[in-house]
Amino acid sequence: NAGVTQTPKFQVLKTGQSMTLQCAQDMNHEYMSWYRQDPGMGLRLIHYSVGAGITDQGEVPNGYNVSRSTTEDFPLRLLSAAPSQTSVYFCASPAVTLSNQPQHFGDGTRLSIL
Amino acid sequence: DQQVKQNSPSLSVQEGRISILNCDYTNSMFDYFLWYKKYPAEGPTFLISISSIKDKNEDGRFTVFLNKSAKHLSLHIVPSQPGDSAVYFCAARMNSGGYQKVTFGTGTKLQVIP
Numbered sequence: 001n002a003g004v005t006q007t008p009k010f011q012v013l014k015t016g017q018s019m020t021l022q023c024a025q026d027m028n029h030e031y032m033s034w035y036r037q038d039p040g041m042g043l044r045l046i047h048y049s050v051g052a053g054i055t056d057q058g059e060v061p062n063g064y065n066v067s068r069s070t071t072e073d074f075p076l077r078l079l080s081a082a083p084s085q086t087s088v089y090f091c092a093s094p095a096v097t098l099s100n101q102p103q104h105f106g107d108g109t110r111l112s113i114l
Numbered sequence: 115d116q117q118v119k120q121n122s123p124s125l126s127v128q129e130g131r132i133s134i135l136n137c138d139y140t141n142s143m144f145d146y147f148l149w150y151k152k153y154p155a156e157g158p159t160f161l162i163s164i165s166s167i168k169d170k171n172e173d174g175r176f177t178v179f180l181n182k183s184a185k186h187l188s189l190h191i192v193p194s195q196p197g198d199s200a201v202y203f204c205a206a207r208m209n210s211g212g213y214q215k216v217t218f219g220t221g222t223k224l225q226v227i228p
Contacts, residue, residue, distance in 0.1 A: 004157070006157075035218075040123075040220055041220060042118070042120075042203065042218040042219050042220040042221060043158070043203065043205075043218040044218075045215070045216075090157050090158070092157075102148060102150075102160030102163065103158075103160070103216070104160075105150075105157030105158045105159070106157050107155065107156050107157045108155070108156070108157050
């Protein structure tokens with residue numbers, strides 16, 4: 001998916017470990033967001049950002065931290081991974097559909113917590 | 115509280131026939147609806163959308179119908195092609211707490227049989 005790059009594509013962690021999922025966009029969008037996709041649950045919003053230095057919580061923010069120091073990057077941090085955080089994570093930009101703009105999604109990070 | 119529901123987890127259709135994917139919503143504050151298509155190991159990609167002030171939007175083989183009184187929308191694909199085999203997510207947008215929130219359905223896996 002052009003414009004939104006996520007790394008890594010796959011990751012296995014042990015319970016209690018920390019890691020950062022990276023997301024970068026080159027579309028100069030102010031808005032970025034993180035979703036998780038779980039079987040039977042659709043895509044659920046974790047955190048979003050409306051610009052550099054501004055972030056807010058979505059539906060399922062617990063266990064995750066975010067920061068937005070630049071327009072391009074929006075990393076998602078798991079401080080102490082739990083098995084319940086096993087999921088596929090998608091970064092999207094823009095976070096909101098202003099002017100009826102659709103969201104562009106990255107290809108996802110598949111995360112397994114053992 | 116699933117505000118956007120896709121009650122059919124899967125659908126199989128013969129190549130050349132019509133595929134109809136359904137979506138129901140409960141919140142009358144939604145003002146814009148979108149369909150996304152997702153292939154395995156990729157992020158969702160925008161397919162087609164419709165404003166709540168319209169009842170139909172067409173783009174090539176894809177048509178979305180909106181029935182506001184029934185809080186129901188559907189995606190028609192005619193004719194269906196094997197490349198259309200994917201998971202389709204319905205999404206609905208509304209203003210919430212100063213930002214536009216997008217809520218996704220759980221997805222319908224479409225298989226087009228050659």
